[in-house]
Amino acid sequence: MLINHLLPCGALTDDGASFWLTLREQEKLDLLRLLRSVRLFDRRMVLWQRQGKIGTYAPIEGQEAAQVGSAYALDKTDWIFPSYREQGVAYTVGIPMTSVIQYWSGQIEGCKPPAGYRYVPPTVPIATQLPQAVGAAWAMKKRGETGIAIAYFGDGATSEGDFHEALNFASVYDLPVLFFCQNNGYAISVPFSEQSASKTVAERAAAYDMDAYQVDGNDVLAVYDVVKTARGKQRPVLIEAITYRTGAHTTADDASRYRSEEEVRIWLNRDPLYRYEQLCLSEGLLDEDELIQEDGQVTKQLDRAIREVEKYQPNLPMGLFQHVYHQIPECLKKQQEEVASYADNGSIHC
């Protein structure tokens, strides 16, 4: 049963209307600003990639509501285990844009979370963050902290063994971990119907005696509601957010090879930003001018951020050797000196 609060046209469902009443104005506005900023940011990243300013990039357009809505329900003390496609989550919880840009520019410094954050560096090998999130949730439970760990992953990730092992562990030890799947219909080019014979991701929870929700992932209110509720359970929950990336898998991908324009058009009509804007405008929360003005501010911030990152000076030799071990071992010092000697004579540069 798909949970839906906000229809593609911007009208609230009955459940949506009740939920809307429970929200403070600040929350309503935050969600709107976040959705808009995340989209701006994401589009900028795609542009910068084309301009050669950053490396290969994984766009999130179309998935903003799933990311913003879920992340907005989190606490600062929650553990967040993102995949590589969670720029909207990062933005929502307050990871500096410079960090995100740095990461996609191949600068390891972008992986360092700000002090106090439990935002784990993006995970590239599919599904591997799930058992780790289980462990982090376990640590919280053992310390009696009230908080959760959330693991973000895609529909393709459900086919990996780590998905299964993580859900099994979480349910055996009854740990406060949310498994948040953005089912965007594809693992690169492979549609979910070829990924799995079960029709939904959510129904897999039963195999672990685990609660599950299936939610319209393009509906920021429903996602926010569901994650808030799930978070409160302090138990393992599987959440499937049905969504779609309207862009390519990454900037190196050509999505027209494996899906039709028609399909994309259907999903463009279910745009997560449009519907929430319609709601906010019709509720008189903001007018178009205000929105455009705010966009200008965000754009300025983004441009500052990329300039910041472009100033990058490679930290050599330390960037290669520091933090591999807690101290640089004797044997590695020779290698460190070698790099230093090349950096000094200028034969290594950026």
Next chain:
Amino acid sequence: MLINHLLPCGALTDDGASFWLTLREQEKLDLLRLLRSVRLFDRRMVLWQRQGKIGTYAPIEGQEAAQVGSAYALDKTDWIFPSYREQGVAYTVGIPMTSVIQYWSGQIEGCKPPAGYRYVPPTVPIATQLPQAVGAAWAMKKRGETGIAIAYFGDGATSEGDFHEALNFASVYDLPVLFFCQNNGYAISVPFSEQSASKTVAERAAAYDMDAYQVDGNDVLAVYDVVKTARGKQRPVLIEAITYRTGAHTTADDASRYRSEEEVRIWLNRDPLYRYEQLCLSEGLLDEDELIQEDGQVTKQLDRAIREVEKYQPNLPMGLFQHVYHQIPECLKKQQEEVASYADNGSIHC
């Protein structure tokens, strides 16, 4: 819903009575002889291990019905992927006892299936045979053969990622593979209740849109019936046979450390052999004297087999190098010569 044909006392259930009517006398007798022989064989193996004639051994006492009943439903062209605990399966399908004894004596020659058999060498790393069985079933399907692959595994194996990946593959490609789980309640010392939060193995099939059966694994008739039916489907099926090993995990294990005598006693009262013997005796299929006489013959065969194996002469250097590659590569020939030189000077012996 647990499928049950034969009660612990030897009485048939209603379903059991109907199934019994469909069996030929030969089948009825085969099952009896197999159950008895397998038990004799298994006990001999434990004894031989104690006498130092073979290495560490994994006994199957208590699980004979699950193994004999399932294997008896198979065809010679079916692919069989056993774990290390499938001596009853091996015996039933006609793998020579000498091979089985050789395997447990550390002689690789015991892994070679007789000509025409698709009986794969026992798999030690838990659950890894499952994806392989999927592939073998796939090969059959692609060739249009009517046959199945069956993978044998335990309850503990359901926690491994390979279990999940295999079931997912099988259902995505709709392959004729039977996943036959002997749920004997323990993975060495860990009870199934700590292995999994789902109460049964069978219910996991739903996550893959797959058919499943849960069957009394100590009831040879029900197991035979279920596997026969499942085999006929030519589709993926998960079968959970509820059983118990009344002995230790292996001859190196001390089961009294993790389970109570009382629990063992309960299961001794559900003995798979006893109940089927009672049925056969009450149906007048054989009398006790005949049984005892046949035991004597089997014992003689077993004693011949172990003597055969004890004559083993290590095949050096070839035993180490042959079949690693299809031909021995140049680099390995030096190593082969080295072994030969030690074998010649007598410093390597058995």
Next chain:
Amino acid sequence: MLTMVQSIADAQRVALEADESVLLLGEDIGKNGGVFRATEGLWKQFGSERVIDTPLSEAGIVGSALGLAMGGFKPIVEIQFLSFITPAFEQIVSHVARMRLRSQGTFSNSMVIRAPYGGGIGAPELHSDSTEAYFVHTPGLRVVVPSSPFTAKGLLLGAVECPDPVLFLEPLRLYRTQKEEVPADHYILPIDRAKVIKQGEDVTLIGWGAMISLLKEADQLLLEQDISAEIIDVQSLSPIDEVTIFESVKKTGRAVIVHEAPRTCGVGAEIAARLSEEVIDSLEAPIKRVAGYDVPYPLFALEHAYLPSTDKIVRAVMELVYFQ
């Protein structure tokens, strides 16, 4: 004229045409033609029964490929990047490498596992690692690395023909950098031979894959210093063709081994160890390795500092030539 990635697609096309039992399995290799287009056009030509888009499940892919091999098929598996072979590591080292031995020759384990690998192209994290040594240390497998479009096709077809399981590593950096005449039909290059690609007198430069172009560049620089280098393309990392390497080093008396993988326990260590055991009395200088450092492959902003370079190779050679 084909690029390497085209020649790899071509080799697979030829293999699919020549042998009905050949199957392709992997993530995004069908409709999408592979994320690098290494299977471009094959799904269209051969259909989804032979060019199979699989779930995202490397253990499932390799495990079922083994079952298919046992059942008489010849799977060519694509692992999207070498780092993503780790979920299938157990299937490979405990089963694929051993099935022939364990079944005493009864069941085939013949398959090719293809994987793009190596750095230098500014790829995301874990997309540039060179982990060939894990597999070279795993008996029962073969490991083969081409260094040009022409060798890629011939070696890949050699791997397909081989009854043993072959890990076929495709240097990402070479996928599109070079075009070469590649015969359209079926031809095979031996997958157990190293190749002396340039004769020389003073030092032997030993490498494979993407390192070969680097060695050639370094050789140009060395020539300017009147140093004559012999270059060996190892190609077959396992089992390795040691004799070709020994012969060369006996002649030159000096060896520099170059690879991208971390130095410690890399394949360079094995080559150095064999040299130090077998030809030590011909050596006029230490054996040098120019390799990745003993750190995880860095995010790409620092990969230029991590990777072997002509500078590093020339410096190593100089140290050997002026060694006393």
Next chain:
Amino acid sequence: MLTMVQSIADAQRVALEADESVLLLGEDIGKNGGVFRATEGLWKQFGSERVIDTPLSEAGIVGSALGLAMGGFKPIVEIQFLSFITPAFEQIVSHVARMRLRSQGTFSNSMVIRAPYGGGIGAPELHSDSTEAYFVHTPGLRVVVPSSPFTAKGLLLGAVECPDPVLFLEPLRLYRTQKEEVPADHYILPIDRAKVIKQGEDVTLIGWGAMISLLKEADQLLLEQDISAEIIDVQSLSPIDEVTIFESVKKTGRAVIVHEAPRTCGVGAEIAARLSEEVIDSLEAPIKRVAGYDVPYPLFALEHAYLPSTDKIVRAVMELVYFQ
């Protein structure tokens, strides 16, 4: 007087007592006390919140151990046999080894992964393999191997104290063969040092773990031939203490490296490679390896032929001593 397996249990007891954040995870380590009794008595003493029987799920165990480490705990994981670490290989090489680096020092990846390993005890298939080289080739990990009850406790406690992830390999063959005085309380041996366990002049014998007793036996045989061997227990395979090895070989001029793992790309290759790079001018003979053959570890009826033996070691030494 404790056996090695008792001293390992004792070290874990001491660690659990000394530090509340220490946790044990593994299959059958709780009620059952471990299949080798390496956690005997600990579940009773510390309860199932700290000595945790896990599902049969190595990726789950190691992955969640990493999460626990990030959350401030100090997991000691038992892998039942080293071969069964492969399902966790991805978690180990892609994450455990890198989390400190990737998070730029923010998140801890400090854990100990214990695994019994090695052959010679007639164990079933895949229960005797020595795959330490996979992990030595993985930067970010430490690999440590004890060779006696006393060093086992001190090194294990050193590993527990270390902020880096440590793979702690326990030679199965030594679990119960030797009893030794082991102090009851907490003591630490450095986990980054090799140890010269016997001085000698003519040849350096290099090994670790179960090979140490073999080296001692071989030394006795060599003494009868008036050959004086120096014996080095490497202990810390990664990062390796090369200096201690270099010093010794500079003195003796000859080196024999002994390990159970397949020869090709084993840790012996790395040691030989380093010697051939750093001390070649001190060498009076080739560097020899006595190692497992390049075949999968055989079923146990043939393991005696596969394994290094005193015969093989003595022969190798003789070849070096009479080399010219």
